[in-house]
Amino acid sequence: MATKKKTELDLQLNKDQLKASIVRHLRSTLGTSEQKASPQAWWKATAAAVNEQVYERLTRTQQTHFNKDTRAIHYFSAEFLMGRLTSNNLHNLSLYSVCEEALRELGLELTDLCEQEPDMALGNGGLGRLAACFIDSLATLNYPAVGYGLHYEHGLFRQEIQDGRQIERPDSWREYGNPWEICRPESVQEIPLYGYVETVFGDKGGLKKVWHAGRKIKGVPWDIPVVGFGGHTVNILRLWESRASEFFDWDVFNAGGYVDSQAEKAQAETISKVLYPNDETDAGKELRLIQQYFFCACSIKDIMRRYKRVHGSDFSNFAAQIAIQLNDTHPTVAIPELMRVLVDEEDLNWDAAWTICYQVFSYTNHTLLPEALEKWSVNLFEKVLPRHLEIIYEINARFLGDLVEAKWPGDDVIKAKLSIIEEGEVRKVRMGNLCVIGSAKVNGVAEIHSKLVKEDLFPEFAALWPDKMCNVTNGVTPRRWLLACNPELAALYDEVVGKEWPLQLDKLRGVVKFADDKAFQQQFMTIKRHNKEKLVKVIKAETGIEVDANAIFDIQIKRLHEYKRQQLNLIHIMALYRRLLANPDYDMHPRVFIFGSKAAPGYKLAKDIIYAINKLAERVNNDTRIQGKLKVVFMPNYRVSLAEKMIPAADVSEQISTAGYEASGTGNMKLALNGAITIGTLDGANIEIVEEAGAEHCAIFGLNVDEVKALKARGYNPYDFYYANSELKAVLDWFDTDYFTPGKPGELSSIKRSLLEGGDPYLTLADFAAYSEAHQLVDSWYRDPALWAKKAIINSATMGKFNSDRSIQDYVERIWKLERCKVG
Ligand code: NBX
Structure with a gap:
């Protein structure tokens, strides 16, 4: 039958x-x-x-x-910050x-x-979480897609707070097994490293390069099924785990070197052992370059194997079938690796291989910070990947000799700037330049950021290839960031606009017409209240601090970095505290300032800021003089699953980076979608959030991008602001006392120093007064419950644009040119 x-x-x-x-x-x-x-x-x-x-x-x-056999996108990312998968x-x-x-x-x-x-915490922050949202959207929209990355044994460190300080503990997410992953031994790959390159005569005549590896590492794939909303398409996220290759071990073992072979094994397994905890800065470590090469080489081999199963060695369809997106420069080495495979292993000539290569790759930039732009020393490259360095030199020579020379004949200054190789005492490979040269498209992650990528970061490349640069504004999946994390609000929206909004977030616009409706306002604010009450319990359980759900919940959650300006929030809270001490009747609605943030372990000032927040919290929370009007909470170990509890409970969303520095932000989108009002600068996607919600429904303050540039050009002097604003001066001077660290004056002085002697590179003091005013405005709004409810509702209802499905659709139309593939 x-x-x-x-x-x-x-x-x-x-x-x-x-x-x-x-x-x-x-x-x-x-x-x-x-x-x-x-x-x-x-x-x-x-x-x-x-x-x-x-x-x-x-x-x-x-x-x-x-x-x-349709075209598919392969999303290469060193990080996928998946969080939990069950719900x-x-x-x-x-x-x-x-x-x-x-x-x-x-x-x-x-x-x-x-x-x-x-939590599956295989990422640092926004970049890794974006990758997770994107693979959710790709599956939801029925696009053939594979995520490729690293199967870290330890994800981002677990943060403990001891006496106010951050302590890093290892994260062991799969210690007791992970039911969502499948090991695929049948797709194991072997990856060469180190060694030397030999030039030999090829079969077809002419010279040929052969890379003799110094060692080989085994790549074991683990597949995590990625279930699209509606359950039609289930794509995979394939993460590579490094193991010792048998071929290598046996030789050593037979020679009687059991212990040595164990050392080899341990070394091989080190590659995927731990996620580097630096966001934004790069350490330039050998192991990190090996991590990058390891997962890219495994993934390219995997793609090749699948392609050749259907097309054999006919590569004429390769670029039509395969698109690869590079999530920042971390997977850049995939470009010379594909060239190596096509030229050295598949015997294509250089031009044919290059034509394929630059059609296949595209690159997303996530930062303009100079210290975050990856550069590897030429010496390190030569040691670890000798053949790749040769290929990079060849790409560079052809690029400078043909394209740059044709456009700017004889201009050595431009050549030096555009070269993949940075000359100097230590010669370096500039991964950003390699990415731009080897990619069909380059995108930034919000309108303003893409504009700055084009005008400030890569202006000559933009002149050379005007159509290469584009924008795709980030988005977040409304399934995790509303449906799952805020079930009561989701149910309310189901009632009011129907059940299609998780797929078509624009449908929430239908809620705007109820923004003035008293009954609806009450329902909306009751839900917010429930979410706040739940968070009150979590805060008590995690920190022992008691907070009142009647207060305004003001939340700043993101990695700790000077440009994100947690220190601005901190000094403003200190100013409020001073006002309350000076005048116990100071008129303000009770506020709870809540932080969640990890600092890179080597980022001293960032860790000092965490310490200062905790010390301030201890003092403020136990000061009966201020009658509970002010509370400060630092939630330890901020991560995806904690974000899911904090975001639905936020009244105010802190998005206060120095204009021009936050590429996009995505927490800003999640918080507004859940009904928080943004207090923010005109930076990253904040600008687009304000466009959608309306400027009157957000508290925008401070210098914009042009004003920041102008002030820096004029010569910014933080002392001007210090001496001109007596409150600001008093707050900064407070850092030198032992008011928050009894018996230990000076423990918090590094923060003051960075803002004065350090030159305040992120213009914290310049924006302080405007920030303080914006907070007063927010306070006045909150005292009018109908006004507040209206603003909160409008913020939530107008965030449709920031659905990651829309971002993916933009990628498809502007970059990938994919077709949907319905799974019956
Ligand atoms: O990428 C972030 C940006 O700072 C955000 O503005 C943006 O919204 C987000 C998504 O586009 N960048 C980021 O998270 N970077 C990293 O996590 C990072 C990790 C490792 C590394 C460099 C940066 N070596």
Whole structure:
């Protein structure tokens, strides 16, 4: 009898089936029983039951993609900050409430089980989280896509706070297993490193390069299924784990070198051991270059294998089939690697290979900070990747000799600027220049940022290739950042605008007409209140601090960096505290300032700012004189799962970077979508948020990009502001006392020093007065509940543009030229 293909309906589980499946997995997969099972076992059994659905759809997706042989996007990123997957997968499979009911009948709460899951924290911040949102959107929109990255054993460090200071602890997200990943030994790759290059006579005549590797590393792929919303397409995120290659170990082992072979093994496994915790700055470490090459080479091999299975050695379709997006410069080495494979291994001539190469790659820039632009020393490159350095030299020689010479004949200054190689005492490979030269398209991540990429960072490249530079404004997935994290607001929106908004976030515009409606305002603010009450409990549990849900919850959550200006927030809170001490009746609505932030372990000033926030918190929170009008909370170990609890509870969103420095921001989008009012500068995507929500519904302050540039050009002197503003002076002088660190004066002085002697590179003092005024405006708005509710509603309802589905659609139209591939 012919087996009938399962229909969608067959796939959809009901409550009783899911319940039976969970219990079956508890017994047969987890080897325990309903009586004995721990919450963790229940969570894993639930995941296993869900995986039956996931795998069926994954297989269908892969078959469909194979049969249709369509063009696919390969998203190369050193980071994917996935967070937890259980509730996300349940939502995307439309199984969330079914599962909730099934578990309830078993005496369990789904939300409790979800807390068992460790965050998959394989990223630092915005860049890694953006990659996670993008693969969600790609699957949701039914685009054939693979995410490629590194299977770090330890993700971003866990942050503990001890006596106010950040302590880094290792993160062991898979210590007890991760039910969402599948090991694929059948797709293992072997990757060469070190060694030397030999020039030999090729079979077809002419010379040929052969790279003799000094060692080889095994790349083991782990697949994480990426379930699109609606559950049609299940793509994969393929993360490479490094292992010792058997070929190498055996030689050493047979020679009696068991211990040496173990050392080799340990070294090989070091490559994917730990995520570098620096965001924005680059350490230039050998291991990091090896990490980058390792995951790019494994991924290119994987793409080649799949391509050749269908097309053999005919590469004429390669560029039509394969698109690769480079998430910042971290995967740049993929460009010379593809050249190496095509020229050295597949015997294509240089021109043919290059024509393919620059059509395949595109590059996203996420920063203008000079210290963040990756450069590798030529010596290091030569040692680790000798053949790649030769290829880079060849790319560079042809680029400078042909294109640059034709456009600017004899201009050596421009040549030096555009060269991939930076000359100097230590010669360096500029990864940004290599990316631009080797890519079809280069994009920034918000309108203003893309403009600055074009005009300030790469002006000559833009003159050479006017069509290469473009913009794709970032977005966030509304499934995780509204539907899953704010269920009450999601349900309200379902009622008011229908259930399509998680796919078409623009539909929320339909809510605007209720912004003045008293009943709706009340519903909206009641939900906010519930979310705040939940956060009150989390704050108490995590920090012991008691806060009142009647206060304004003012939240700044992001990595700690001077340009993001947590120090501006800090000195403003100190100013408020002074006002309250000077006048206990100082008229302000009670405020809770809440921070969440990790500092790079080597970033001394950033760690000092965390310490100062905690010391200020200790003093303020225990000062009865101010009658609870001011509270300060530093939430330890900020991460995706904590963001999901903080964002729905925010009244005010702090987006206060120095204009021109925050490429886009994505937390700004999540907070506004959940009804927070932005207090921010005209920087990154804030500008577009204000365009959507209306300037009157945001508290914008401070210097804009042009004013920042002008002030810097005039010569900025922070002392001008210090002496001109007595409150600011008093606050800064406070850092030198022991008011916040009893018996230890000077412990916080580094912050004052950076703002005065250090020259205040991010113009904190220049923006202080305007920031303080903006806060007063926000305070006055909050005292008018109807006005506040209206602004909060309008902010949430107008964030449709910042759906990551829209970003992906922009990438598809402007860069990737993909077609959707419906999985039946
Ligand atoms: O990328 C961030 C930007 O700062 C944000 O403005 C932007 O919204 C976000 C997404 O486009 N950049 C970022 O997160 N960078 C890193 O995390 C990073 C990590 C490692 C590294 C350099 C930067 N070596």
